[in-house]
Amino acid sequence: VSGAPGGREPQPSFSGTPPFPEAARLALADDQLRRNLRRATTTIRTKRSRAVAERPDWEALRLSGAAIKDDVIARLAELLEQLESNVTAAGGVVHWARDAAEANAIVVELVRAAGASEVVKVKSMTTQEIELNEALGQAGIDAWETDLAELIVQLGHDLPSHILVPAIHRNRTEIREIFRTEMGAAGRPAPSDLTDEPRDLAEAARLHLREKFLRAKVAVSGANFAIAETGTVMVVESEGNGRMCLTLPETLITVMGIEKLLPTWRDLEVFLQLLPRSSTAERMNPYTSMWTGVTPGDGPQAFHLVLLDNGRTDVLRDEVGRQALRCIKCSACLNVCPVYERTGGRAYGSPYPGPIGAILTPQLRGISRHPVDEQTASLPYASSLCGACFEVCPVRIDIPEVLIHLRTQVVKQHGWRARTFGEETVTMRVLASTFASPGRLDGAERLAGIGGRVVGRTGRIGRLPLPGLLGAWFKRRDLPAPARPSFRRWWRLRPRPDGEP
Amino acid sequence: VKIALFITCFNDLLFPGVGKAVVELLSRLGHEVDFPEAQTCCGQIHFNTGYRDECVPLVRRFDRAFGEFDAIVTPSASCATMVRHHHSTVAGESGDAALAASVARVSPRVYELSELLVDVLGVTDVGATFPHRVTFHPTCHSLRLLQIGDRPRRLLEAVRGLELVDLPGSAECCGFGGTFAVKNPDTSVAMGEDKIASVVGTGAEVLASADTSCLMHLGGLLSRQRSTVRVMHLAEILASTGVQR
Numbered sequence: 001v002s003g004a005p006g007g008r009e010p011q012p013s014f015s016g017t018p019p020f021p022e023a024a025r026l027a028l029a030d031d032q033l034r035r036n037l038r039r040a041t042t043t044i045r046t047k048r049s050r051a052v053a054e055r056p057d058w059e060a061l062r063l064s065g066a067a068i069k070d071d072v073i074a075r076l077a078e079l080l081e082q083l084e085s086n087v088t089a090a091g092g093v094v095h096w097a098r099d100a101a102e103a104n105a106i107v108v109e110l111v112r113a114a115g116a117s118e119v120v121k122v123k124s125m126t127t128q129e130i131e132l133n134e135a136l137g138q139a140g141i142d143a144w145e146t147d148l149a150e151l152i153v154q155l156g157h158d159l160p161s162h163i164l165v166p167a168i169h170r171n172r173t174e175i176r177e178i179f180r181t182e183m184g185a186a187g188r189p190a191p192s193d194l195t196d197e198p199r200d201l202a203e204a205a206r207l208h209l210r211e212k213f214l215r216a217k218v219a220v221s222g223a224n225f226a227i228a229e230t231g232t233v234m235v236v237e238s239e240g241n242g243r244m245c246l247t248l249p250e251t252l253i254t255v256m257g258i259e260k261l262l263p264t265w266r267d268l269e270v271f272l273q274l275l276p277r278s279s280t281a282e283r284m285n286p287y288t289s290m291w292t293g294v295t296p297g298d299g300p301q302a303f304h305l306v307l308l309d310n311g312r313t314d315v316l317r318d319e320v321g322r323q324a325l326r327c328i329k330c331s332a333c334l335n336v337c338p339v340y341e342r343t344g345g346r347a348y349g350s351p352y353p354g355p356i357g358a359i360l361t362p363q364l365r366g367i368s369r370h371p372v373d374e375q376t377a378s379l380p381y382a383s384s385l386c387g388a389c390f391e392v393c394p395v396r397i398d399i400p401e402v403l404i405h406l407r408t409q410v411v412k413q414h415g416w417r418a419r420t421f422g423e424e425t426v427t428m429r430v431l432a433s434t435f436a437s438p439g440r441l442d443g444a445e446r447l448a449g450i451g452g453r454v455v456g457r458t459g460r461i462g463r464l465p466l467p468g469l470l471g472a473w474f475k476r477r478d479l480p481a482p483a484r485p486s487f488r489r490w491w492r493l494r495p496r497p498d499g500e501p
Numbered sequence: 502v503k504i505a506l507f508i509t510c511f512n513d514l515l516f517p518g519v520g521k522a523v524v525e526l527l528s529r530l531g532h533e534v535d536f537p538e539a540q541t542c543c544g545q546i547h548f549n550t551g552y553r554d555e556c557v558p559l560v561r562r563f564d565r566a567f568g569e570f571d572a573i574v575t576p577s578a579s580c581a582t583m584v585r586h587h588h589s590t591v592a593g594e595s596g597d598a599a600l601a602a603s604v605a606r607v608s609p610r611v612y613e614l615s616e617l618l619v620d621v622l623g624v625t626d627v628g629a630t631f632p633h634r635v636t637f638h639p640t641c642h643s644l645r646l647l648q649i650g651d652r653p654r655r656l657l658e659a660v661r662g663l664e665l666v667d668l669p670g671s672a673e674c675c676g677f678g679g680t681f682a683v684k685n686p687d688t689s690v691a692m693g694e695d696k697i698a699s700v701v702g703t704g705a706e707v708l709a710s711a712d713t714s715c716l717m718h719l720g721g722l723l724s725r726q727r728s729t730v731r732v733m734h735l736a737e738i739l740a741s742t743g744v745q746r
Contacts, residue, residue, distance in 0.1 A: 025687040384678025386641035407551030432555040435541040472686035477721030487517035
């Protein structure tokens, strides 16, 4: 694929991702991907535990983080209005967007009004969620990603696979190839003698991006936090490319999910400890940019804040599911997740991958209210419920609890109807009826014991060419043959030391 | 102490030897074990897969079967987790206040085997002999939900002749995950194969655990690969006296 990757051509999209088991199967077949992911997640994981272990009050910080976010969730309407009035008072303009289409239309209109045909972007999950680059492209506006990893993804006509490290699935040899073949079409080309040394790769990106920073009239960003009390918006990052976007252009447009609020300035004390240590395993991230409306003669002279709902108020209504809105997008849960480590992020079919994606995406897509597509319905099951995610979550989102909760919603919404759940539903009903009495269970165990003797004479059942869920077990695993007698039967027949009947 | 055994549906059918080992071990330590025959399943399969309505009668059945006992032991950290952590959720949602009250009373009396031995019976040396090289897989539910910590390790270290070797990356999930194993078979197997590679790397003859569900998965992979590593439940090792049974 060639041509300018700035947004005018059709871009790769998460839509069309198969249900998780199939997407995972495809990802697992990619050995390079598995090696890259394993190395990267293991490294971040180890560094994070070290950074967290330095804080004796880590558990107290987590409790505070959860409590502050729960307060935000409880008082969201009030705090949003407070934020709006403070941003407006400081010279900013606040826009409210119910969904992706509204948010995209607002941004496109603002860029046009500024007389620009391109924007530079700070990495932003929210604009990925609404597919803003696609919308800008359709309006003839180039969107240039400036976060290094995001640039790699964009130049590679690729999809992000990690919240914090969107190009985690790429190693440096692959990155050199992407830079060499794609940079020229998007702007300043990479030097022809580019090596795969990190320093050289970073320098090529720096020169390529510098041109865009100096030229762009409009920047689009997301936000890590917004302070209701002061109207201050904030972005934390590592590279300084975000700082360039946030300070150089004349117009700054920030698209922010409505849950990103914090009530007061003091609350940053908690979150600026929780976020860097959980995400990059740093005590403090290198760049923290904050701005309150517009400052005359300094930085962007027009500031627009687009507040995005896009399903969030529906999530608020779910007493168990709403804790997902505490998320500060640190990605600690991805790095410890044994499923994510093997499948990578793209298998989740959403910019929000890993454990948090498995509970956030289905909720944003309305799983509690109506049947969802098969891919969305597969996400709450993309977990072994090992609990490693909950253990590291800086705002104590009990991800396994929400996963199980969402599974009940999938079953309620789909039940017999969906193809993939038919067999499962029948199995669950049969099991429930078997477990309804010890007599029935005993009968089923005797039958299984007889069957086991037929197919598993050696005490184990090997390859069984069965369809469906049972067959899925036997593809690469054996099973011990059901016992004769079962424990229950052995107990009843066992010789008693005291000669009781 | 009069102890009720909650065998779990899984062990009842596929690993009855584990139940026999628990009975043998506790009898050897001088305790009477009862097996309430009304028991079937704790409901974890249904609960974790999203079939919560089907769970209510199973919680009720468990509660009735075990209501009169002071201590209930189960050779499954996973099922102990279900009873201790989730039965109250199911009972609460059922709207049956009497059930909720009863569950609140009964479920804390459920102990995973190593908890019963160490915390209730106050024993770490159970008088076992097992002259083999063993590595231990601390399952996710025992580690992160029950938090049984080093209890199994302390019990194993007191076994005569047993050489306990560390399992690298032991805290990582083996990939079983209940219905995850069949709903996401490729990911489950990929996780399991990494786990058994670590197990084989330790040079252990036996892979032990407090959950036969994980062992069924790992044992199934080992067996398919024609490995000589055997899987055994903690109870079977602790019941062992070095004499061939």
